[in-house]
Amino acid sequence: MIDFLAKMPKAELHLHIEGSLEPELMFELAQRNNIPLPYASLDEVRLAYQFESLQDFLDIYYASAAVLITEQDFYDLTWAYLKKCAEQNVVHSEIFFDPQTHTQRGISFKTVIHGISRALADGKSQLGISSLLIMCFLRHLSAEEAMQTLVEAAPYKGQLAGVGLDSSELGHPPEKFTEVFAMAAEMDLPAVAHAGEEGPAEYIWNALKLLKVKRIDHGVRCVEDPELVAILRDKQIPLTVCPLSNTKLKVFEQMSQHNILGLLEQGLNVTVNSDDPAYFGGYINENFIALYRALAMSQPQAVKLAQNSFNASFLTDKEKQVLLARLDDFINRWQLEG
Numbered sequence: 001m002i003d004f005l006a007k008m009p010k011a012e013l014h015l016h017i018e019g020s021l022e023p024e025l026m027f028e029l030a031q032r033n034n035i036p037l038p039y040a041s042l043d044e045v046r047l048a049y050q051f052e053s054l055q056d057f058l059d060i061y062y063a064s065a066a067v068l069i070t071e072q073d074f075y076d077l078t079w080a081y082l083k084k085c086a087e088q089n090v091v092h093s094e095i096f097f098d099p100q101t102h103t104q105r106g107i108s109f110k111t112v113i114h115g116i117s118r119a120l121a122d123g124k125s126q127l128g129i130s131s132l133l134i135m136c137f138l139r140h141l142s143a144e145e146a147m148q149t150l151v152e153a154a155p156y157k158g159q160l161a162g163v164g165l166d167s168s169e170l171g172h173p174p175e176k177f178t179e180v181f182a183m184a185a186e187m188d189l190p191a192v193a194h195a196g197e198e199g200p201a202e203y204i205w206n207a208l209k210l211l212k213v214k215r216i217d218h219g220v221r222c223v224e225d226p227e228l229v230a231i232l233r234d235k236q237i238p239l240t241v242c243p244l245s246n247t248k249l250k251v252f253e254q255m256s257q258h259n260i261l262g263l264l265e266q267g268l269n270v271t272v273n274s275d276d277p278a279y280f281g282g283y284i285n286e287n288f289i290a291l292y293r294a295l296a297m298s299q300p301q302a303v304k305l306a307q308n309s310f311n312a313s314f315l316t317d318k319e320k321q322v323l324l325a326r327l328d329d330f331i332n333r334w335q336l337e338g
């Protein structure tokens, strides 16, 4: 089963590129750019990666991003993630980036997006991995700052597949960003938003109603509202769920308590994703394997999750069909060989 999960073609729809910064690359970039780090060794870093909440994690995550200075740094970060995708049979990825984390430190928007986009182009030509880029607004900052970021992004609109909303959820509800998301919609940028990770079901409702999102990132607290669960199921609104993230950040105490397979069995359009793999103990395959080990995920459930990942993507219907057929081929070959 573990071999099946590792080799199965899949898409990743919830991955923060800054969250793929492995400690080794963080040290390398710190040295390259002469940036002091609060850690003396890789072991110290690993010890620091123990979190009680989302905010605990975010404090460390934003501090670590300070090593990213040049376009080449953003290229190296993204390329390292794409090589992982190739190893893990991720054939398509929709990648979040947080421009404000960098522009607030004086790094230009252009430096960030050029470095990431150049790596994504190489990912397509050298590794055969397709990708789309989603620009997230940091919800702990003001709506005005988000709006300025959207204006700054306008010249690069062709490189963006959509906009998202991340960072500290509690106290920063979706309605804070209604106007920003309306403006993004006018720019033909589809929306997603983190909601129902630490925040209540009401934040999921408002992300749908006010921000008009096409997908909910996390969304696991939807179970607190049966009417919401029914809507998510009936409308097949995708939830990009991140199991290892949820246990690392104590959304669930243990993986055995995670609700992703329960939601899948109720007919919701859930997918598996890694969120911030360098911080949460694994990439997408480690997330699938954790579900197998803790929740006895079956092979048909794993296949359904992979099918959902293609169907919930922002690819065209034709592109989705190609990837779904590739998954079918894989399953047929596996059955023949098994």
Ligand SMILES: Nc1ncnc2[nH]cnc12
Pocket (backbone or CB within 6 Å): 016, 019, 054, 166, 167, 168, 169, 194, 197, 245, 275, 276
């Ligand atoms: N899991 C998460 N929730 C909110 N914001 C984030 N930024 C990076 N990872 C995040």
Ligand SMILES: [Zn+2]
Pocket (backbone or CB within 6 Å): 014, 016, 166, 194, 217, 275
């Ligand atoms: Zn996230």
